[in-house]
Amino acid sequence: MVNKKYFSIGEVSKLKNITIKALRYYHKMGLLIPAYINPDNGYRYYTINQFIYLDIIKICKQSNVSVKEIKALFAKADTNYLKLYLEQKKEEIHKEIKELEQLNKRINILKTAIQTSEDEIVKTGFNIQNFESRYILSSATQEGELNEIKSFDKLDKKLDEFAIQTFQYGLIYTCHNDKWKVSDVFRLITSHDYKLLKDTFNVSELPQGKYLTVNCTRDAESETFELVKEYLEKNSLMCNKIYLFYLVTDVFNQYNHFSQFQISLKSTP
Template identity: 80%
Template structure:
């Protein structure tokens, strides 16, 4: 061994939170070869410069990157290529976070709708609400059940584009007190 500071496989395992088994596996497949292996006892030693590779391996593994892909990245030995690859992974993660946040919102809306439906059932099926800030999408339709279904499909499609899902459908009536009549506006 030369004068560099070497870390035993056990020290690396503790410092970088990687199992010894994983380090041995990385060595056996040529992904991360120790800086020095004692020829007498086979003990593996690493330098601090190799820690960055372990960090990259861990991040890639958490991002479901195969060992083969990681080896290909290391084989290129191109810092710009690695930075670009990590930026792509970062974008993918942000997209996934957005999808999960949207799913979380949809679940909360659905839970609220279910709770509201339960309350309506307890009140003989009626629910009267006043909304302060509420937006409605409207779409003209022709009479007939099939045309109404097509209109619902178009509205659902538009809501999907806007990434807004409410899961709430209902009836909107206009009450004309002076003539004692209610007119259905929306189903």
Template identity: 35%
Template sequence: MNEHFSIGETAKLNNISIQTLRYYDKLGIFKPEYTDPNNGYRYYHISQFFYLDIIKYLKGIQTPLEEIRQIILTTPQEMQRFLEDQENTIENEFKKLENAKCLLEKKKRQLKEQLEICEKERGEVYFRSIKEDRILKMATQSLNPFKGRSGLYVRKLANVLEEKGCIIENQYGYIYSLKPYDDSNMNYEYIYTSVSEESLNIEEPMTIDAIASGDYVCIAFDWSENNKDYYHYYQKLYNYITSNHIQTDGKVYEVSLPTNYSSLKKETFLTELRAKKIEQ
């Protein structure tokens, strides 16, 4: 019985390409037992196939080739420790993929919601049912719709999420009190972003909260850095609520949704102001 096989035969018997076997040989991961000095042909012994299966297994659990080269030289005890570490790595990757899937589903809902808002007449008050949104929020100072830089607050929220291994939500909102203003004393109280993760250990000054589900009275308008009409739209919403004796939770929730996705274009957003209606 022939116990030595050419590189082509070995490739066919083990469902692996000749190029891969040559690459393994070059890396020192899996070498032929014998190379004919006359013609340079490589021959593998049948007993080597067992070790090739180990390599294929390690590759199947996403082990980099450089690590495989080190692992196959270790003891069974070290192999066990590696597999336990690899299991933890894979579980963490599963969690990241699950979070990514949740974020994808949420983003699809947000875009559907954005298209729904787009169908509303700009600058006119309307009612809309909104689902609960779990948020990460932090208090703001000297920040309002007309001036102030929100970028630093956005970075702080994003950095905390990155440190917790979360995928960053690219939608941010603001919360402030529903009350009479002039355009000089309107200030945001909180900035927030949505979070998909179920449990996060967050420290002050940031907190985990939720924007409750329910019916909201809303107004939408196109907003940009040069837009001076924000106060006008807020006042229209406020007057509608007070003149119709609508009870709310006393807060305004502002959400701005991008209408382009490139920094090369002018920064524009579809902005919606929302106030939660409380049933009397």
């Protein structure tokens, strides 16, 4: 048997970067039987022709294919079937990559939402800020916390089906006959989703430009809203919509909520 065409289990382990334990397991399961077993000491030996099987096993294992499935694949011994099988796994991997890319995008969006909110919350009093164009998906609602929750639920079902969660959301106050009331709930959506949804759902643009902003705690929203109206009247500023953003800060403290009123100093949609 002393012939260099054979490789010991230790040599195979080093050459193919696979543990001896795994090779013994594959032997036990009948997945990869050594080409030669020394009858005196039980040492296992493999040929170079078997290395391709280890490569296939690695690919399958990395694709979450069970040993039972791999064994059935080898038992079939059909190269054309193997090609079709690998193509299917390739498609599954591409799908998984896209899902992971979407997950990574959502993680970055959430981090951005938290950071943006933390940057905003340190500002005090009324401020004039410049914002880039933003896009919202909205749903009509009636005043009252329960009605708003139901409207958000309706909006989220639509959002989950068609758009990426941006974690930025709030209420729209609309003025009719000099009377202000909550008319809609909204969530910010990406520009990409806006292009997809603008002809289908209730989406609109918050135009680029200057916005009057002021922060408050959730408990002080009503009081702050009155101050906003006074500020607009005192400074002869006209608008027909006021946006209330719920800031994403101190996420795990349910008693520490902050909001920000935003009023476009241009005509808003």
